[in-house]
Amino acid sequence: MSWDDKFSKDAKSIRASEIRELLKILEDPGILSFAGGIPDPALFPMEQVKKIRMDIERQPDLDRQAMQYSQTEGYAPLRQWVADRHTTTETTLESGNILITNGAQQSLTLLATIFLEAGTPIAVADPTYLGALQVFGTRRPEYLRVETDENGVRLDRLEEAFKAGAKVFYTIPDFQNPGGMTIPEDRRRRIVELAHQYDVVILEDAAYRALYYDGPPPPSLFELEGQFLGEGQWQKAGLVIQLGTASKTLMPALRVGWTIAPKPILEKMVLLKQANDLHTSTLNQMIANGLFQKDFDEHTQRLRSVYQERKDAMLEALRQHLPNSVRFSTPTGGMFVWVQLPEGMNARRLLEKALDEEKIAFVPGEAFFAGSGGENTLRLSFSTCSPDVIRDGMQRLSALIQRECVEKVA
Numbered sequence: 573m574s575w576d577d578k579f580s581k582d583a584k585s586i587r588a589s590e591i592r593e594l595l596k597i598l599e600d601p602g603i604l605s606f607a608g609g610i611p612d613p614a615l616f617p618m619e620q621v622k623k624i625r626m627d628i629e630r631q632p633d634l635d636r637q638a639m640q641y642s643q644t645e646g647y648a649p650l651r652q653w654v655a656d657r658h659t660t661t662e663t664t665l666e667s668g669n670i671l672i673t674n675g676a677q678q679s680l681t682l683l684a685t686i687f688l689e690a691g692t693p694i695a696v697a698d699p700t701y702l703g704a705l706q707v708f709g710t711r712r713p714e715y716l717r718v719e720t721d722e723n724g725v726r727l728d729r730l731e732e733a734f735k736a737g738a739k740v741f742y743t744i745p746d747f748q749n750p751g752g753m754t755i756p757e758d759r760r761r762r763i764v765e766l767a768h769q770y771d772v773v774i775l776e777d778a779a780y781r782a783l784y785y786d787g788p789p790p791p792s793l794f795e796l797e798g799q800f801l802g803e804g805q806w807q808k809a810g811l812v813i814q815l816g817t818a819s820k821t822l823m824p825a826l827r828v829g830w831t832i833a834p835k836p837i838l839e840k841m842v843l844l845k846q847a848n849d850l851h852t853s854t855l856n857q858m859i860a861n862g863l864f865q866k867d868f869d870e871h872t873q874r875l876r877s878v879y880q881e882r883k884d885a886m887l888e889a890l891r892q893h894l895p896n897s898v899r900f901s902t903p904t905g906g907m908f909v910w911v912q913l914p915e916g917m918n919a920r921r922l923l924e925k926a927l928d929e930e931k932i933a934f935v936p937g938e939a940f941f942a943g944s945g946g947e948n949t950l951r952l953s954f955s956t957c958s959p960d961v962i963r964d965g966m967q968r969l970s971a972l973i974q975r976e977c978v979e980k981v982a
């Protein structure tokens with residue numbers, strides 16, 4: 573029986589995630605994976621989680637509250653923590669500006685429903701986070717693809733997209749997934765100005781913001797918009813909506829993320845979330861809250877030092893072993909290095925060989941583009957392997973690329 577004629581247009585437009593498909597192959601323990609953009613489970617704060625759970629169990633009322641239905645907006649102390657943490661001199665956040673979601677992924681889903689419908693023009697970087705493209709794709713928008721350079725989206729191309737009528741711009745300004753690039757402060761300021769000039773909503777995805785290794789990133793678009801508008805104005809005139817998550821710093825399985833937005837947007841999101849799943853797991857929100865309230869800065873500091881070593885090991889090995897014709901990004905945070913193979917080389921075919929000959933996995937870059945392109949690009953993640961394993965893996969992958977380059981020329 574064919575279900576195709578029964579599916580809605582939205583259902584038909586859903587794309588399979590290349591990464592999720594790839595993760596299935598990676599269950600093979602013999603494969604050395606630089607594919608998944610996942611945190612290292614060895615760095616999960618397991619002991620603190622145990623303590624927080626015991627602490628909840630010792631308080632019968634709280635313990636029951638953790639298992640009861642609760643409000644859609646989220647666990648009040650956690651919302652307050654997010655609000656306080658993101659309040660700036662110009663913009664005071666209240667818990668009414670914060671919605672706790674099932675990961676940042678759900679924030680994207682709710683925001684896509686609020687702002688996009690078939691044909692809505694949305695500007696996205698080329699390349700950008702595949703999971704966002706998956707979500708947006710279900711709304712069948714019109715993509716206005718914005719070319720990037722080593723500093724993120726190009727301003728001239730972004731302005732063209734805004735002029736062409738973009739209603740929304742989705743961006744990951746810090747240590748982008750997948751490109752690894754960070755937008756510098758002057759470019760960020762200009763993006764905020766342009767958004768106001770052309771009246772474009774900005775969805776700022778700050779998923780990797782806390783994972784900086786060579787000094788903190790520039791102020792966020794949310795912070796800069798506060799400066800641009802002046803004290804107290806964001807609540808009335810803000811166009812920047814920021815998404816955050818506990819997945820990259822704490823544990824993804826908590827499924828705790830959030831949206832920071834002016835209240836009229838939050839109110840719409842709350843209604844939609846209610847229709848979607850009523851609320852995010854209260855127990856998980858309590859655990860996230862406990863982890864954020866105690867020693868969170870020390871914890872992220874430890875993550876930074878471990879990941880920094882891995883990032884440096886990867887960059888150093890690529891510098892040493894990759895042929896000169898291959899270019900790669902030099903991220904200062906996050907989890908990813910973006911590789912551009914010489915024109916004409918195909919990263920999908922390279923992956924087949926890498927799996928077959930070297931038992932090494934990465935993600936071909938094509939999937940991160942909102943349309944065609946990127947066949948010669950790939951994403952490497954340095955988050956889960958030790959520096960030695962990274963050095964060995966990069967040496968072998970580089971040797972394979974070198975062999976392929978020679979073959980292509982021959």
Ligand SMILES: Cc1ncc(COP(=O)(O)O)c(C=O)c1O
Nearest residue numbers: 675676677701749779817819829
């Ligand atoms: C840029 C970006 N945004 C959002 C997400 C989703 O995160 P969460 O686990 O909070 O749903 C990811 C996960 O990889 C991501 O890379």
